[in-house]
Amino acid sequence: MTRTIHFVSLGCAKNRVDTEVMLGVSDGAGWELVDDPARAETIVINTCGFIGPARQESIDTILEMARFKDEGACDKLVVAGCLAQRYVNELAVEMPEVDHFLGSSDMLRLREVLDERAGRILVGDPANWIVSASDPRRLTQRGHSAWVKIAEGCNRRCSFCAIPGIRGLQRSRPLADVVREVEALVAQGVVEICLVSQDTIAWGRDLPERPALDSLVASLAEVPGLRWLRLHYLYPESLSPGLVELLAGHPVVLPYVDMPLQHASDAMLRRMRRGHGGRRIHDLVERLRTRIPSLVFRTTFLVGHPGETEADFDELLALVRAAAFDHVGTFVYSHEEGTAAFAMTDLVPARIARGRASRLMTAQRRISRQRQRTLVGQEIEVLVEGPSDEHEALLDGRWWGQAPDVDGKVVLANGTGLPGELRRAVVTHATDYDLVADLLAPDGTRDAPPSWD
Numbered sequence: 001m002t003r004t005i006h007f008v009s010l011g012c013a014k015n016r017v018d019t020e021v022m023l024g025v026s027d028g029a030g031w032e033l034v035d036d037p038a039r040a041e042t043i044v045i046n047t048c049g050f051i052g053p054a055r056q057e058s059i060d061t062i063l064e065m066a067r068f069k070d071e072g073a074c075d076k077l078v079v080a081g082c083l084a085q086r087y088v089n090e091l092a093v094e095m096p097e098v099d100h101f102l103g104s105s106d107m108l109r110l111r112e113v114l115d116e117r118a119g120r121i122l123v124g125d126p127a128n129w130i131v132s133a134s135d136p137r138r139l140t141q142r143g144h145s146a147w148v149k150i151a152e153g154c155n156r157r158c159s160f161c162a163i164p165g166i167r168g169l170q171r172s173r174p175l176a177d178v179v180r181e182v183e184a185l186v187a188q189g190v191v192e193i194c195l196v197s198q199d200t201i202a203w204g205r206d207l208p209e210r211p212a213l214d215s216l217v218a219s220l221a222e223v224p225g226l227r228w229l230r231l232h233y234l235y236p237e238s239l240s241p242g243l244v245e246l247l248a249g250h251p252v253v254l255p256y257v258d259m260p261l262q263h264a265s266d267a268m269l270r271r272m273r274r275g276h277g278g279r280r281i282h283d284l285v286e287r288l289r290t291r292i293p294s295l296v297f298r299t300t301f302l303v304g305h306p307g308e309t310e311a312d313f314d315e316l317l318a319l320v321r322a323a324a325f326d327h328v329g330t331f332v333y334s335h336e337e338g339t340a341a342f343a344m345t346d347l348v349p350a351r352i353a354r355g356r357a358s359r360l361m362t363a364q365r366r367i368s369r370q371r372q373r374t375l376v377g378q379e380i381e382v383l384v385e386g387p388s389d390e391h392e393a394l395l396d397g398r399w400w401g402q403a404p405d406v407d408g409k410v411v412l413a414n415g416t417g418l419p420g421e422l423r424r425a426v427v428t429h430a431t432d433y434d435l436v437a438d439l440l441a442p443d444g445t446r447d448a449p450p451s452w453d
């Protein structure tokens with residue numbers, strides 16, 4: 001009889017890839033994926049343990065899923081990922097309801113759990129594994145889009161970040177292996193690939209030939225059938241001229257940059273151990289915008305790091321106003337053991353840190369609204385994702401300036417289209433983060449309103 005399994009994936013896109021690998025493992029073992037956790041005999045929670053709020057969400061989710069041991073069909077609760085990797089000893093004692101713990105490099109060992117030949121703790125050295133083209137995987141992203149992890153771990157030592165301790169040092173995937181995976185995904189119908197890792201710009205530096213990121217991007221952009229290629233998590237270093245040219249001119253490489261800048265003040269960047277000052281950030285943004293006028297720039301900032309003064313924060317706010325980024329995410333500092341900042345004593349009170357985050361996002365909302373409005377009346381290329389969350393008579397899509405999961409969306413109010421189609425559309429309305437557009441027919445005219453009979 002087919003056995004049933006349910007997955008909950010928390011955290012970032014890298015975690016989503018790991019969840020998709022575990023889904024591939026359970027498919028290979030003949031298990032049926034069910035949406036309703038009450039029906040699942042095994043429930044797997046892929047956790048995030050990066051910062052306090054993410055940890056809390058992971059713990060709440062584990063407790064919520066544990067209920068199905070009494071109220072549903074669940075006889076096995078599995079906790080995987082970063083939280084298990086980081087806190088397995090504590091969790092093993094405090095959560096007797098969890099049957100198995102899988103570390104962040106132990107996804108393939110889910111097969112041992114499903115075959116009932118696993119011990120309770122399967123948490124190995126994080127250096128043991130990095131996803132490869134030969135691993136099983138089932139996609140979960142809408143709209144024929146997929147995340148591809150090109151490296152694991154990180155060699156930097158930013159003061160606030162626990163990732164190197166959880167995920168280990170950087171291990172890049174060989175170029176040919178990434179190309180093989182992308183070819184296979186495109187053969188399944190994927191049209192958009194988003195490259196991720198902890199430190200994408202450093203891809204290849206640990207490989208024997210030390211290939212540069214532009215060689216990988218150039219090879220992937222030539223995979224027949226791939227239409228959009230997007231880069232995430234670029235550390236703010238000077239991008240090589242080759243990479244800038246690809247971003248500026250290759251029809252498949254989107255002029256979209258996701259570069260977490262974290263801060264703008266020299267004093268804070270020094271304390272954060274970022275290896276550069278505010279000048280580099282201003283120069284980088286300016287050079288990229290000059291060379292690539294259509295550039296869409298996403299970044300994230302960290303506020304409330306120990307020692308951050310009001311003057312430091314004002315510098316950050318000034319950068320946000322001057323650079324007019326397209327998409328901004330803000331994190332409030334979380335005091336994490338195992339990081340350099342944990343030893344710092346000049347903590348910023350949580351209330352002040354939260355207030356700064358909210359001021360920054362208020363400033364950004366205004367900028368975002370203005371930038372969104374400039375798109376009204378323009379024709380854009382949209383990836384149709386499928387029926388809209390807003391209303392069944394509408395479609396959801398994204399234009400190339402919006403990455404999946406993190407940026408807004410385009411609600412397609414008029415026109416018909418199939419998931420995975422790249423179509424032209426005219427923007428009719430803009431909110432702070434989303435757009436509304438009408439799909440154009442292939443001849444350039446507006447499609448007739450949809451008929452959903």
Ligand code: SF4
Binds near residue numbers: 155156157158
């Ligand atoms: S580069 Fe990113 S992942 Fe690496 S230590 Fe810094 S913040 Fe953490």
